[in-house]
Amino acid sequence: MLDRELIRTQPEAVKAGIARKRLDTSIVDEFSRVDTEYRKVRTENDEARAESNRFSKSIGQLMAQGKREEAEEAKAKSKALKDAATDGEERERELEAALRRIELEMPNLPHESVPDGKTEDENVVVRTWGEQPVFSEAPQAHWDIAERLSLLDLPRGAKISGSGFAVYTGAGARLQRALFTFMIDHQTLRNGYREIYPPYLVNRASLVGTGNLPKFEDDLYKADEDLYLIPTAEVPLTNLYRDEILDASDLTIKLAGYSGCFRKEAGAAGKDTRGLLRIHQFDKVELVKFSLPENSYEELESLTADAEGVLQALGLHYRVIEICTGDIGAKGSKQYDVEVWSPGVGRYLEISSCSNFEAYQSRRANIRFRRAQGDKPEHVHILNGSGLATPRLFSAILESFQQPDGSVLLPEALRPYVGFERLGG
RNA sequence: GGAGAGGUCGCAUAGUGGUCUAGUGCGCCGCACUCGAAAUGCGGUGAGGCGCAAGUCUCCGAGGGUUCGAAUCCCUCCCUCUCCGCCA
Numbered sequence: 001m002l003d004r005e006l007i008r009t010q011p012e013a014v015k016a017g018i019a020r021k022r023l024d025t026s027i028v029d030e031f032s033r034v035d036t037e038y039r040k041v042r043t044e045n046d047e048a049r050a051e052s053n054r055f056s057k058s059i060g061q062l063m064a065q066g067k068r069e070e071a072e073e074a075k076a077k078s079k080a081l082k083d084a085a086t087d088g089e090e091r092e093r094e095l096e097a098a099l100r101r102i103e104l105e106m107p108n109l110p111h112e113s114v115p116d117g118k119t120e121d122e123n124v125v126v127r128t129w130g131e132q133p134v135f136s137e138a139p140q141a142h143w144d145i146a147e148r149l150s151l152l153d154l155p156r157g158a159k160i161s162g163s164g165f166a167v168y169t170g171a172g173a174r175l176q177r178a179l180f181t182f183m184i185d186h187q188t189l190r191n192g193y194r195e196i197y198p199p200y201l202v203n204r205a206s207l208v209g210t211g212n213l214p215k216f217e218d219d220l221y222k223a224d225e226d227l228y229l230i231p232t233a234e235v236p237l238t239n240l241y242r243d244e245i246l247d248a249s250d251l252t253i254k255l256a257g258y259s260g261c262f263r264k265e266a267g268a269a270g271k272d273t274r275g276l277l278r279i280h281q282f283d284k285v286e287l288v289k290f291s292l293p294e295n296s297y298e299e300l301e302s303l304t305a306d307a308e309g310v311l312q313a314l315g316l317h318y319r320v321i322e323i324c325t326g327d328i329g330a331k332g333s334k335q336y337d338v339e340v341w342s343p344g345v346g347r348y349l350e351i352s353s354c355s356n357f358e359a360y361q362s363r364r365a366n367i368r369f370r371r372a373q374g375d376k377p378e379h380v381h382i383l384n385g386s387g388l389a390t391p392r393l394f395s396a397i398l399e400s401f402q403q404p405d406g407s408v409l410l411p412e413a414l415r416p417y418v419g420f421e422r423l424g425g
Numbered sequence: 426g427g428a429g430a431g432g433u434c435g436c437a438u439a440g441u442g443g444u445c446u447a448g449u450g451c452g453c454c455g456c457a458c459u460c461g462a463a464a465u466g467c468g469g470u471g472a473g474g475c476g477c478a479a480g481u482c483u484c485c486g487a488g489g490g491u492u493c494g495a496a497u498c499c500c501u502c503c504c505u506c507u508c509c510g511c512c513a
Contacts, residue, residue, distance in 0.1 A: 043475060046482045053482090056494045060443035071493095078493040245472085373454065374470080 001103050001363035007031055017109030020325040022118055031102050038095040045092050048085040052078050104214060107330035108360040111297070114334050117324025123337075124324065129308065130317035132341055133400055141344035142395035143275030145402055146172060149424040154275070163273070164265070164280040166391070171423050175397075175410075176283070178417035179390050180258045183285040183310055187387050191306045193256035193287060198236035200260055201227045206239040209365030211331040211357075218266045229262035233286035234384045239365055241290065245377045246369040252299055253290040256387065258283070276391035277349070287387040290367065293359070296381035297334070300356040304336045307352040307387045314411045316396050317341040319348055333358045336385075340392060344399035351392045354385030398423075 007014050011032060015025040055078035062071035115124050133139075146152035151172025157165040168176045187193045203226050207213040212220065212231060221229040230236060237255045246253070261284050272278035287306060291299045304320065311318045323335040332355040339348035359379035362368065368377035401409050407425025415421050 039475065042482085046475065049483090050481055052493080057443080057446095059493060063443075075493045080493095082493070377472080 020110050022326040023107050034098050038099050041092050045088045052081040110325045111334040115324045118326040120327045122324040124322045126320050126322050128319040139343040142398040145398045166279050182417045184258050187256040193254040196255050196257040198257050202235050206235055209239045209242050210235050219264050221262045231263045232261050233257040233259035237288040241367045242365040248369050248371045251292050255288045258285045276395045283390040285387050287385050289383040291381045293381050296356050303383055303385050304354040307338050307385050310388050313413045340396040342396050342399050349392050352386040352388050356383045
C-alpha cells in the first residue's frame with residue numbers, strides 16, 4: 001500500500017513510478033475517482049451522525065428534567081435523521097471497501113536508484129564472487145549425481161505426492177538437514193538475527209499483510225476456510241508484529257526463520273521441471289528486517305551481504321544482480337537477486353531474492369514505530385531475503401564439488417554439521 | 426470435541442441501556458516544591474478518518490441485530506483460562 005496523501009497530492013509522480021515498472025497506471029485515476037467520492041460521502045455522513053448524536057444526547061437530559069414531551073419530539077427527529085442516514089452509510093461502506101481493494105492492488109513504487117528496464121534481460125550484474133570451477137570432464141547435473149549416489153528419490157516423491165515433490169534419502173536427507181541448521185547458525189550466531197520457528201499455516205490477514213493476497217491466490221495451497229500453507233517464512237515472520245507499534249529503540253529488528261515453503265507454481269508448469277530446480281515444497285531460511293525508514297537502504301545492502309555470506313562460507317561461486325524496474329514485481333522498491341553458479345545445469349540460478357519494501361508491507365500489515373513518547377506512529381520499513389533456499393544450495397553443492405571419481409567433497413564449513421566429508425566414493 | 430469462566434485506553438481494574446466526550450490506581454510526560462533526588466501536589470497521557478481551522482466521526486476481541494441512544498441487551502464467530510474427553 002502507498003500513502004494515500006501521496007497519491008492525492010502527487011498522482012503524476014505515482015503514475016510515473018508505476019509506468020517505470022511497466023504496470024497499468026489507470027489504477028491511480030480509479031483511486032482518485034473513488035477517493036473523492038468516498039470523502040464526500042464520508043463528510044456528509046459524519047455531519048448527519050453528529051446531528052443525530054446531538055438529538056440523542058438531549059433526550060437523556062430532557063428525560064432527567066422530566067420534560068417528557070420535548071424528549072419525545074427529539075426522539076422523533078433523531079429517528080428521522082437516522083433513517084435518512086442509513087442509505088448514506090451503506091454507500092460509505094461500499095466506497096470504503098472499493099477504496100481498500102484499489103489500495104491493495106496498487107503496486108509499490110520503484111526506488112529512484114533502480115535501473116530502468118522492460119524485462120529481466122535488462123537486469124544488471126553488480127558483482128560476482130569466486131570463479132566458475134574448472135572440470136576435466138563435463139560436470140554432471142545434480143539430478144544425475146543424486147540418483148547415482150542415492151541422495152534423492154524423485155520417482156517415489158511423485159508417487160506419494162505428485163510431480164514436483166522431492167524425497168531426500170540417506171546421506172541426501174542428512175545433507176539437507178545439515179544445510180538449514182548450518183544456515184540458521186550462520187545467520188543467528190554470526191550475523192545477529194533472532195531465531196524464529198514459525199507456524200506453516202497462516203490466516204488470510206497475514207497473507208494480505210505481506211502482499212501475497214489478494215493478487216497471488218493461485219500460487220497458494222489452501223488448507224482450510226481461513227488457513228493457507230506458507231509460500232515462505234516471510235509471511236509469518238513479517239506478520240509477527242502486525243497491528244503493533246514498535247519502539248524505535250528496538251529497531252532494526254532482525255529475524256531469521258527456517259521453514260518449509262509450499263508453492264503451486266501455477267504459472268510455471270512445464271518450466272524447470274528437472275531435479276530440484278522448481279519444486280512445490282522446499283526448505284528455506286528467511287531473513288526479515290524491520291528498519292527505520294532512513295536506514296532501510298543501508299539495511300538492504302547488509303541483508304544481501306548476509307545472504308551472500310552463506311555462499312562465501314561454502315565456497316560457492318555466485319553473482320548478484322540488481323533487478324530492473326520492469327522485472328521487480330509489484331511489491332518491491334528495490335531488489336537484488338543472488339544467483340549461484342550451477343555448473344551441471346550450466347546456469348546461474350536464483351538462490352536468494354533480497355528486497356526493500358519500504359512501507360508497502362507495513363501499511364498493509366499496520367506495523368508502526370514511535371520515535372519518542374508522544375510522537376505520532378510512523379510505518380517501519382520492512383525488508384526480506386532468503387538466507388538461503390536449500391534445493392538450489394543442495395544442487396549447487398553437488399554440482400560444484402563433484403570429483404573425478406564421482407564423489408562429492410563437501411565444503412569444510414559443512415562437515416561438522418553433516419558428520420562426514422564426502423558423499424559417495 | 427464437550428462444560429464453564431472471561432476478553433474494557435501500556436499494565437491492573439470499575440462500569441449491566443442515557444453528563445461514559447469510558448472512571449480509578451500504576452506506569453509514563455510536563456510543571457511546582459528541592460542544592461539534587463525521593464516523597465508530595467497540580468496538569469497531561471490511545472489509534473484512525475475527514476477538515477485550512479474550529480471541530481467532528483469511528484474504534485471497549487471481530488461482525489451483525491434491537492433501540493432515538495449499546496462497553497452494557499440479543500445472535501454468530503475468534504481468542505484466552507479451568508475442567509473433561511481424544512491424541513503426537
